[in-house]
C-alpha cells in the first residue's frame with residue numbers, strides 16, 4: 001500500500017470530514033454511466049390491464065425491491081402528514097426499469113393519476129422474440145405499426161428495436177457482457193427484453209439547442225446538436241434525444257427519469273447546479289432532501305426539475321424551458337444494479353459495508 005493510499009485509510013478510520021471519491025466504471029460517453037429508470041405514475045389504483053401490459057405483454061421482471069421503497073416512502077409521508085402512495089411496481093427490462101406508482105395522492109396540477117412521457121421510449125428485444133411480442137401487444141389491445149411503434153397505458157409511446165439473437169442475453173448497461181440471469185442480476189428476475197435503449201423527447205421549437213447547452217455546461221456530457229435535435233450519449237449504447245417540434249407540447253405531468261453519473265463528476269455536477277439554484281426536492285419522496293452536498297451524499301442522489309434557459313437572465317434559478325425531472329445518482333446508490341462490479345476500498349469511497 002503506497003503512502004497516499006495509507007493516508008486515505010487513516011483519514012477514513014479517524015472519521016475525518018472529507019468528500020469521498022465516488023466509484024466509477026470505465027464507460028464510454030462519460031459522465032453518464034447508465035440510464036436506469038423512467039417513472040410513470042400509472043392510475044388511481046392498481047389495475048389488472050396496466051399490470052398485464054408490463055409483466056405479461058412486455059414480459060418485464062417484477063422487482064421485489066419496490067415494496068421496500070413503497071414502505072419507506074409511506075413512512076416518510078406519514079411522518080409529515082402527507083397522503084400515502086397506494087402501490088408501487090418496478091418492472092425490469094434487463095438492467096433498466098419502469099417505476100410504476102399508483103394512487104400517488106400527490107398529483108401535480110390538474111390531479112392526473114397517470115403520467116405520460118412526452119416522447120418515445122425505445123426498448124430492445126431479440127429479433128427472434130418480435131413476432132410473439134407483436135401478437136401479445138395486439139391481443140392486449142395495442143396497434144403496432146410497421147416500425148414497431150405502439151402506445152401503452154395512458155398514451156405512453158414505445159418503439160421496439162431488435163438486437164441479433166446471438167447477443168440477446170447480453171444486457172444494456174454500464175458494463176459490457178453482463179448476461180441475463182447471471183450472478184449480478186439474480187435479484188432482478190429475468191425479463192424478456194434486453195434493455196431500455198433510450199427516450200426521444202419532443203420539445204418546443206428552439207429548446208433542443210438550449211438543452212444541449214445545459215448538458216454541455218453542467219454535466220460535460222457527450223452531446224451532438226444537429227438541426228433542431230440534441231442527442232445525449234450515455235454509457236455504452238443508450239441515449240436521450242430532444243427534438244424541436246412545431247406546435248404545442250403537452251403540459252408536464254411530473255414523470256421523471258433516473259440516470260447514473262460516473263465517479264466524481266457527480267459531485268462536480270452537484271456544485272454546478274447548487275450555485276445556479278437548480279436543485280429540486282421532490283415532495284413525493286420526502287425522505288430525500290438535497291439542500292447541501294452532505295444531504296445529497298447521504299442519499300447518493302439529487303434531482304433537477306428540468307432544463308433551465310442558461311441564456312436568459314443571469315442569476316439564481318433560471319427559467320425552465322422544458323420540464324423533465326432527472327434523478328441523478330452516483331454509483332454508490334443502493335439501487336445500483338452492478339455493485340459487484342465496482343472497485344472497492346476507501347480510495348473508491350467505500351469505507352465499510354455500506355452496500
Ligand SMILES: *[C@@H]1O[C@H](CO)[C@@H](O)[C@H](O)[C@H]1NC(C)=O
Pocket residue numbers: 045046086087088089
Ligand atoms: C399492489 O401491486 C401488486 C403487484 O405489484 C398487486 O399484486 C397487488 O394486488 C396490489 N395491491 C393493492 C392493494 O393494490
